[in-house]
Amino acid sequence: MAERLETIRRRIGRACRLAGRDPAGVTLTAVSKTQPDAAIDAALAAGQRVFGENRVQEAQARWAGRREAWPDLELRLIGPLQTNKAADAVALFDVIETLDRPKLAEALAAAGRKAGQAPRVLIQVNTGAEPQKAGVAPAGLAELVAQALSLGLRLEGLMCIPPAEEAAGPHFALLRKLARRHGLEVLSMGMSADYETAIRFGATHVRVGSALFGERKPSAAPSRG
Numbered sequence: 490m491a492e493r494l495e496t497i498r499r500r501i502g503r504a505c506r507l508a509g510r511d512p513a514g515v516t517l518t519a520v521s522k523t524q525p526d527a528a529i530d531a532a533l534a535a536g537q538r539v540f541g542e543n544r545v546q547e548a549q550a551r552w553a554g555r556r557e558a559w560p561d562l563e564l565r566l567i568g569p570l571q572t573n574k575a576a577d578a579v580a581l582f583d584v585i586e587t588l589d590r591p592k593l594a595e596a597l598a599a600a601g602r603k604a605g606q607a608p609r610v611l612i613q614v615n616t617g618a619e620p621q622k623a624g625v626a627p628a629g630l631a632e633l634v635a636q637a638l639s640l641g642l643r644l645e646g647l648m649c650i651p652p653a654e655e656a657a658g659p660h661f662a663l664l665r666k667l668a669r670r671h672g673l674e675v676l677s678m679g680m681s682a683d684y685e686t687a688i689r690f691g692a693t694h695v696r697v698g699s700a701l702f703g704e705r706k707p708s709a710a711p712s713r714g
């Protein structure tokens with residue numbers, strides 16, 4: 490694990506140098522969904538602190554106890570969120586990357602009011618306009634940004650999952666353009682297969698699962714809604 494982590498960090502560093510970027514500007518989010526406890530503990534022991542999960546309940550079971558043991562942990566929700574789980578998500582996650590509709594913005598804001606802290610969020614953009622995929626359409630982004638801000642959510646940036654069968658570069662470029670238009674700094678984009686490309690296009694957070702932990706069971710593929 491320490492070796493794989495080191496390899497990925499080195500590749501991130503190299504991609505940053507090639508892009509003329511400071512490696513400190515890129516955060517590695519270790520996507521730990523469906524991984525066994527031992528793998529997660531090994532990543533923690535190797536110094537990894539930022540983790541991504543795609544299901545609220547699974548993440549609760551896994552991280553509730555580890556949060557206490559690792560106070561500098563950062564947990565990011567990268568999977569679709571149902572409104573009835575918004576409060577649980579706000580309680581567990583530091584950042585929710587998958588805001589994609591008005592109802593969810595309202596639910597997150599309400600959960601934040603109850604918890605006494607405005608949730609930190611990214612808006613997921615469906616850059617490929619794939620009907621089966623979560624995310625707001627690029628054309629609907631401006632309205633959702635305005636709503637999130639007026640509800641008092643701490644909107645930090647944008648996230649996308651490009652279509653699996655297309656070159657990712659143009660999707661990353663679109664996400665960067667949209668983020669700039671709205672003055673947003675965080676760009677969560679790039680996975681095991683294309684995180685170096687994403688860094689070239691300005692990613693501030695790359696979400697790496699299988700390259701770090703090994704292959705998952707197919708049921709956890711990112712395109713599943």
Ligand SMILES: *Cc1c(COP(=O)(O)O)cnc(C)c1O
Binds near residue numbers: 568681697709712
């Ligand atoms: C599973 C998942 C990842 C990690 O994918 P890998 O190809 O294993 O790196 C990244 N982002 C999201 C949203 C995911 O669901």
